[in-house]
Amino acid sequence: MFMPGRYFLLTTLLCLLLIGRVSSQSVIPNRIALRKALSKQDAGYSMRPDDERYEGFYNKEKGEEDFSVFSLLKGKLDYVMSGKEKLIIIAPKIPGVDSAFIAGASFNFWPDYRLDIHLKSGDEAHVPLNAAIKTKNLFKDHLGIYGYTGLVGSPICYIPVEVRSSVNAKNNSEYVLTLISIKSVADVTWDYLPANSGLLTEPTVGDDTIASVSERSPITIPLKFKQKFAPGTTVIIQVWGKINGGKSKERLQKLKIIIPKA
Structure with a gap:
């Protein structure tokens, strides 16, 4: 004998199981x-x-x-x-x-x-x-x-x-x-600025500099901030350098990072 109530219950349980299975696949592949x-x-x-x-x-x-x-x-x-x-x-x-x-x-x-x-x-x-x-x-x-x-x-x-x-x-x-550099770079420097800073605020220049980096090489920068940021603060970082023997510096990368809890 057909029982609508039982059919509805079984259908609902099946849908919940499918939803749970789909939501558990939280990683989307590249x-x-x-x-x-x-x-x-x-x-x-x-x-x-x-x-x-x-x-x-x-x-x-x-x-x-x-x-x-x-x-x-x-x-x-x-x-x-x-x-x-x-x-x-x-x-x-x-x-x-x-x-x-x-x-x-x-x-x-x-x-x-x-x-x-x-x-x-x-x-x-x-x-x-x-x-x-x-x-x-x-x-x-x-x-x-x-x-x-x-x-x-x-x-x-x-x-x-x-x-x-x-x-x-x-x-x-x-x-x-x-960073990974596809081109050769010289005189690499970096600076940073909290994202909520005013428009006229100048970024702080980081202490570490890199004399030169050959093409297809890593640029490794220890991020030694001169002030302590509260967890959750978004900081804008810019990396600069002279590309392929150029005389003036160009911006190599601009990114935002979020400061986590210690």
Whole structure:
């Protein structure tokens, strides 16, 4: 006998289960990496079964920015190439920010590596090296990681993240920004300004300068701010330099970062 009430209840439960399943897939993959992924036998870019991260190797399409954000870390990135090693990536707690995307990528390494995770503030993800990184011996000097808010693959604000491992148990040190330079650059400097500053406020110039950087090399900048910012503050950072032997400085990159809780 047909029972409308029972049918409605079963249909409702099924819809709730489907909604829960869809909403749990909170990580959206990098579409280019997914399309160009290597085979699973070669640790190709794909969703990993142990959590909701997308990770692996792919054949990158040509076309790169001249100066792109490669890494923004709290402290340093360090790990040993061991089958038992894992990276523990921690999304910092930030007032007004409930979650963040975490991106990882390789540079000057073939095949190209990509990592995409979505974490709630304060949560952490465990990335075993055996899943992909160790299969191609992707060492730390070729790997960059950062957090961001905005749309997937389109950061609005960058977030420094902490990455722990067996040889890097805890980081309480400064923020370190790394850009990748496709061109040669000299006399690299940087400055910063809180985003809520007035229009006539001059940015503060950072102490660290870099004499020269060859093409296809990292530009690493310890972000030593001269004043303390409250957690949740958005800071605008500009990086300047003389490109390809030029006589005048040009802006290489402008980005916003959000200061997390200590």
